[in-house]
Amino acid sequence: MTAGVIRPMVNRDSKFFWDGTRAGELRIQVCNACGAKRFPPGPACQECPAYDRGYEVAAGTGTVFSYAVHRYPPVPGKELPIVIALVDLDEGVRMVGEVVDVADDEIEIGMPLRVDYNRVDDELTLPIWRRA
Ligand SMILES: [Zn+2]
Numbered sequence: 001m002t003a004g005v006i007r008p009m010v011n012r013d014s015k016f017f018w019d020g021t022r023a024g025e026l027r028i029q030v031c032n033a034c035g036a037k038r039f040p041p042g043p044a045c046q047e048c049p050a051y052d053r054g055y056e057v058a059a060g061t062g063t064v065f066s067y068a069v070h071r072y073p074p075v076p077g078k079e080l081p082i083v084i085a086l087v088d089l090d091e092g093v094r095m096v097g098e099v100v101d102v103a104d105d106e107i108e109i110g111m112p113l114r115v116d117y118n119r120v121d122d123e124l125t126l127p128i129w130r131r132a
Pocket residue numbers: 031032033034035036045046047048049050
């Protein structure tokens with residue numbers, strides 16, 4: 001069932017994030033110099049000249065900013081439709097993720113969500129979102 005899962009790119013900028021999901025933590029990159037939070041992670045701060053990266057662990061709660069229902073084309077390892085949301089985390093960053101256990105005609109902007117984790121294998125755990 002997991003054979004066809006599309007795997008994210010893991011590089012030195014995003015490794016802390018995937019280490020986090022594997023440990024059951026949703027990590028947000030934070031600039032150690034000015035404290036600015038950012039997602040997606042990258043090497044440089046967008047608020048100041050620093051390259052000094054750290055992270056904090058998010059509470060794992062947020063709300064739907066926007067969403068899309070994917071009905072076609074087929075996605076390897078997935079049953080359609082899939083609900084994909086842009087989630088505004090309570091910490092103030094926005095990330096994209098799959099929403100599970102919410103029907104495609106039930107999802108709505110502003111819906112409170114909480115993160116959960118889908119362990120694909122030893123290497124990969126994907127964050128997923130459920131109704132809070
Ligand atoms: Zn900064």
